[in-house]
Amino acid sequence: MSVNSYVVGFPRIGEQRELKKVLESFWTKNCSFDKVKKVASKLKKRHWEYQKEAGIKYISSNDFSLYDNILDTCIMLNAIPKRFRSLKDEELYFSMARGNDSSVAMEMTKWFNTNYHYIVPELSLEDEYKLNATKIIDEYKEAKKLGIKTKINIIGPLTFLGLSKRVDNGDVFELHSKILPIYKELIQEISKLDDEIFIQIDEPIFVKDNDSNLLNLIKPTYDCLANIAQNIKIIVTTYFEHSNEATNILVNTPIWALGLDFLYGKENIKSLDAIANSDKKLIAGVVDGRNIWINDIQKTLLLLTEFSKRIKKENIIISTSCSLLHTPFTLKYEEKLDEEIKSWLSYAWEKLQELRVISKIFFEGVISLKNKDLIHYEKNIYANYSRRSSLRINDKKVQKRIKEFKNYSRQGEFEERIKLQKELLKYKNLATTTIGSFPQTPEIRNSRRDFKKAYISKEQYEKDMKEYIDYCIAFQEECGLEILVHGEPERNDMVEYFGEQLNGFAFSQNGWVQSYGSRCVKPPFIYGDVSREKPMTVDWITYAQSKTDKIIKGMLTGPVTILNWSFVRDDIQRSEVSKQIAVALSDEIDDLQKEGIKIIQVDEAAFKEGYPLRTKKIKDYESWAVRDFKISVSTAYKKTQIHTHMCYSQFNDIIKTIEEMDADVISIETARSGNELLKIFKEVGYKQEVGPGIYDIHSPRVPSVEEMKTQIKLLLEVLPKEQLWINPDCGLKTRKWPETKQSLINMVEAVKQIRKENG
Known part of the structure; x- marks a missing residue:
């Protein structure tokens, strides 16, 4: 009744992600569209x-x-x-x-x-x-x-x-x-x-x-x-x-x-x-x-x-x-x-x-x-x-530290920092890099899964991850990328990975939510006060750095993105949860730089999506969101270059807020919108460096060298080469290796030709 x-x-993805699986099978030509329709009808x-x-x-x-x-x-x-x-x-x-x-x-x-x-x-x-x-x-x-x-x-x-x-x-x-x-x-x-x-x-x-x-x-x-x-x-x-x-x-x-x-x-x-x-x-x-x-x-x-x-x-x-x-x-x-x-x-x-x-x-x-x-x-x-x-929700030590925390910004103005960083890091104009992740192969996923289920030893798991990192480093050096990443094989998800190592988080086996198309995410949920017991990324990043003379970026997810991509407790203000995460991340940055990591990227991919839909509520959100990004990087030395990355954002209305975040380099997604998003950076006289994505990683197609050169030339119409980095528009986790390799090879070649043509 x-x-x-x-x-x-x-929800339409299915209780066991049936729609995701059949779509991806169809796209790789492993099943017919009739099979897709049958699964859809059943769901x-x-x-x-x-x-x-x-x-x-x-x-x-x-x-x-x-x-x-x-x-x-x-x-x-x-x-x-x-x-x-x-x-x-x-x-x-x-x-x-x-x-x-x-x-x-x-x-x-x-x-x-x-x-x-x-x-x-x-x-x-x-x-x-x-x-x-x-x-x-x-x-x-x-x-x-x-x-x-x-x-x-x-x-x-x-x-x-x-x-x-x-x-x-x-x-x-x-x-x-x-x-x-x-x-x-x-x-x-x-x-x-x-x-x-x-x-x-x-x-x-x-x-x-x-x-x-x-x-x-x-x-x-x-x-x-x-x-x-x-x-x-x-x-x-x-x-x-x-x-x-x-x-x-x-x-x-x-x-x-x-x-x-x-x-x-x-x-x-x-x-x-x-x-x-x-x-x-x-x-x-x-x-x-x-x-x-x-x-x-x-x-x-x-x-x-x-x-x-x-x-x-x-x-x-x-x-x-x-x-x-x-x-x-x-x-x-x-x-x-x-x-x-x-x-x-x-x-x-x-x-x-x-x-x-x-x-x-x-x-x-x-x-x-x-x-x-x-x-x-x-x-x-x-x-x-x-x-x-429940007593497990409230941690008096965390609450005391947050209340007493006073360090809200890093040392030095941008002009002073960037001069020092360019002298020490010695990167070229139009420096090439990627956003962070490389393709997650079935073998890597299986190794992570088997380790979690205790099917393989910790030693075997670490061996598998390090072999993948070695492979990523070797490819990046071979294709000529200049600032490298370790590829993130140990990370199931850019939020879940950190949540698993922070107190106050819990995780599901099957809590999948659709992000777009067949792409699903499994957000952690924050049920209690957040703190970090030990370093979360230092071992992997320092291992990668030991395998190359080129600079390896440390990769972290920012506090606002961790917040916005989690299911957040509703018994205290979101701003308080975000601040707890930020303080934990500030300790991680301090540990990374003390181990010799010179560039650290703090991704705020979800910064814009947390914005209130009503104008009168925006000021309060921006106030604590910027505060918490700055708390995260507050421990960074002047010589430590801080990058951030933002996804699918219209920047016209938040460009001043981005400036207040005071990152040294920001990478953004612009591949599907030409250089339109970038123009606002010029209009406001944005001083920091920018890495506009020059190709779309959400599509399997491989753009040609000429196509990428055209995109770079469009960028150069807006900002000078001294201010630009060249990179894909997002992480490469969801792509396959063949298309990833060819796309990055073409990207590096496009930069070489542009540099040569421009002296």
């Missing part, structure tokens, strides 16, 4: 049935994707970049996402302030949009055959436009009049499917600080879409922040319901009166779709009771705060996790059970709970009490 509960969206069926079994009333179709929902929307609208228009079907779809031998992939960037990446649509006035509703229609029918009537999820027209870029330099919202008729036609087609159909239109763009151009489009858009057919009920859903401005407009349109996030957008409570004074249903996002901590059901019920004082109970539907895409699948496979910590956790499947219990109590009272639901509720009360009172 279903209860009045709602799931915004469900969708399983996911729908899990939700039905949990009693969820509003289950989604079209939340599933073979790569990305925004990419799916491009296909639905026929918003196909010119370079791909000769292609069809799966070749078209995956070429847009991953590139092919002749064309670079579409740009990727972060989905709001999450670690999920979406494909950025490329639009122009000349585009001829037309409807392709095949996927949407087929999925609805697929679910209906199983006896499940789904709500249909689609990305809203204003969010689609707001997240797009105009390749002809116009305003994306000028295309509204071309896009809206396609959405109108889509809804007309959907209306033919059933007597009553719910359509969830995701408009997360509404949670940002939007200008009047966008806000003025909300009412005409939803007046139009919600009036197309009487059997269509439209739900406009937002998440990750409040959307009060948009909500106040939407209540005056004919939509059926509004989905609001009351966990990350607490200010949404200000919209309750506006909703109460309308005929709209409230989809109340009170079960966390972004984090893995168990719901405090008693606390949630109190919140819902407050809602019901302003909105009729029958007009409230209990929901996840956002799609469960951002959480792992199920705790079922976590067999090695500490039982106490495990009792504090809730993955996607477990959140379905929370939704059911909360909904039953809210609408029918505790007396309605029977058997497993009553047991679940009692366990929930105990687990929340256990978590609040």
Whole structure:
């Protein structure tokens, strides 16, 4: 029996990463596309049935994707970049996402302030949009055959436009009049499917600080879409922040319901009166779709009771705060996790059970709970009490050190440091390097796995890792790279590796979350105070340095990235957790330089994605995020060169903040956007050195020497050679060795030719 509960969206990668595995098999030509479709169909069926079994009333179709929902929307609208228009079907779809031998992939960037990446649509006035509703229609029918009537999820027209870029330099919202008729036609087609159909239109763009151009489009858009057919009920859903401005407009349109996030957008409570004074249903996002901590059901019920004082109970539907895409699948496979910590956790499947219990109590009272639901509720009360009172969460020594820590910046101004560093390090203009990781081969992964499972000895494990490091060093020297890395074979993940060696972290066996396409990450979770007991990287980096006369970069992950790529405890401020990590990293930097490591890279790949979505909250975030990067490097000598790396960031609005971080060299991802991102560095007179990525590592294609020379020349139009480093745009962990080798050989050759041509 279903209860009045709602799931915004469900994870699609599969509880054992089945989608990842079949996609990668298809891309390497080891299976057919028919196999991909069979696996996808099996996963969708399983996911729908899990939700039905949990009693969820509003289950989604079209939340599933073979790569990305925004990419799916491009296909639905026929918003196909010119370079791909000769292609069809799966070749078209995956070429847009991953590139092919002749064309670079579409740009990727972060989905709001999450670690999920979406494909950025490329639009122009000349585009001829037309409807392709095949996927949407087929999925609805697929679910209906199983006896499940789904709500249909689609990305809203204003969010689609707001997240797009105009390749002809116009305003994306000028295309509204071309896009809206396609959405109108889509809804007309959907209306033919059933007597009553719910359509969830995701408009997360509404949670940002939007200008009047966008806000003025909300009412005409939803007046139009919600009036197309009487059997269509439209739900406009937002998440990750409040959307009060948009909500106040939407209540005056004919939509059926509004989905609001009351966990990350607490200010949404200000919209309750506006909703109460309308005929709209409230989809109340009170079960966390972004984090893995168990719901405090008693606390949630109190919140819902407050809602019901302003909105009729029958007009409230209990929901996840956002799609469960951002959480792992199920705790079922976590067999090695500490039982106490495990009792504090809730993955996607477990959140379905929370939704059911909360909904039953809210609408029918505790007396309605029977058997497993009553047991679940009692366990929930105990687990929340256990978590609040556990001594393993609070470390008095850590708290004392953090309170007394005063060292907030390193010695010397940049001009003084860089002069000293260039004298000592003696690197050339356009110095060549990589971001850090090299391909993770099956052999390396197997060795790490076997060591963890005690199938091989520590001696054998270290021998395997050192042989790989030797191989990486030899290749880098052979191809002519100038500043080397050790390749990171010992690291399963750039965050998990450090978390495993820090107190206050716990780890899952199967807590995989989709990052993009087939790429999955397994974030650690920070449950208690963080500290470092011993050096984490020194042995590996110093071993690598002993194998070459060239400089080896020490490689660390920065505090803000460790924070943003972890599931973070929610009982203290995130800024306090970040500071604890930063202090631990400052000790690691001190140890590395004392062992003779001259360059240390502190990656802040996720610095930008942690930004609040509302402007008034940014200053506070920047204040502690910059503070903690500077704490991390505060022990660095003047002569120790500090690098950092940032992923998929638009720097226009944070360039001054990057300057405040005071790294000596920053590497950034620019391969998919030409030199556009770099121009802001010139505009503000950025003094520090910059390594713009000159080729895209997220695509398997190998760029030619000429292609890379062209890219370098574009960079030289913006910044002088004295300020530029040359590198790929990200780490090479996910690539294969043949393409990696040829790409780096071409990169080094391109630099040689540019240097020769420029004297």
